[in-house]
Amino acid sequence: MARDYPKQKTRSDMSRRVLQRAAGLAEGLEGLAAKPVKMWRTKGFPYRAPSVPRGVVVPARESTLGADFDTDFARGPGARFVRRLLVAGPVTAMVQFLARPKVEGVDRLTDLANNDAIGGVIFAPNHHSHLDTPLMVTAVPKPWRDRLVVAAAADYFFDKRVKGTLA
Known part of the structure; x- marks a missing residue:
């Protein structure tokens, strides 16, 4: 049994040209960014960590992420004030819109x-x-x-x- 699906809309020639130009522009910007990035990667010290002589043990860097993340600032009065503003405004509006608790x-x-x-x-x-x-x-x-x-x-x-x- 054949169904009559609605006809799919196709892009006009003008919108297709605009998308092709945007894609070409994005490729050009990517090419422009590749040169400085490549040049930056070839640079040594001080832009990268220095080499370590043999026999020298480099101490492990302490992690500041995960369970070691410093959260002292979050308990300060400034953070508490910002948190109250966010909860009173956009967070409450978002929850009311999505969940209606x-x-x-x-x-x-x-x-x-x-x-x-x-x-x-x-x-x-x-x-x-x-x-x-x-x-x-x-x-x-x-x-x-x-x-x-x-x-x-x-x-x-x-x-x-x-x-x-x-x-």
């Missing part, structure tokens, strides 16, 4: 807050997606949110300096 059982948190015998609480999402952290940060009630600490996988979020700083 419904918070239940807040009365239990009030009971916990009034109990001095309890030192802390763990809020644990089901780890269904990368939206878990923003969802939890926006769903936790205000007095608890200010003291919330987020745990993250060091091997995933802190493997590059930029990702670690943003995390």
Whole structure:
């Protein structure tokens, strides 16, 4: 049984020419960038690490990524202020747009807050997606949110300096 599928739209000659010119321009820029990169790679010291004489043991460089990533700045007042702005604005808007969370059982948190015998609480999402952290940060009630600490996988979020700083 034959089906009548809608006719596929084809690119016009003009749009095809524009795409071909853009591809040619990209190739040209790639060629221009290749020369300085090749020249940079042939340079030695001080642009690269110096050679090491025989018999000298170079100490291993301590890692500043992964579990050794320095996160002291994240607990400072500046980072805390920026985090509050982000959570109050774009993060909450994104979560409301994507998930529309419904918070239940807040009365239990009030009971916990009034109990001095309890030192802390763990809020644990089901780890269904990368939206878990923003969802939890926006769903936790205000007095608890200010003291919330987020745990993250060091091997995933802190493997590059930029990702670690943003995390």
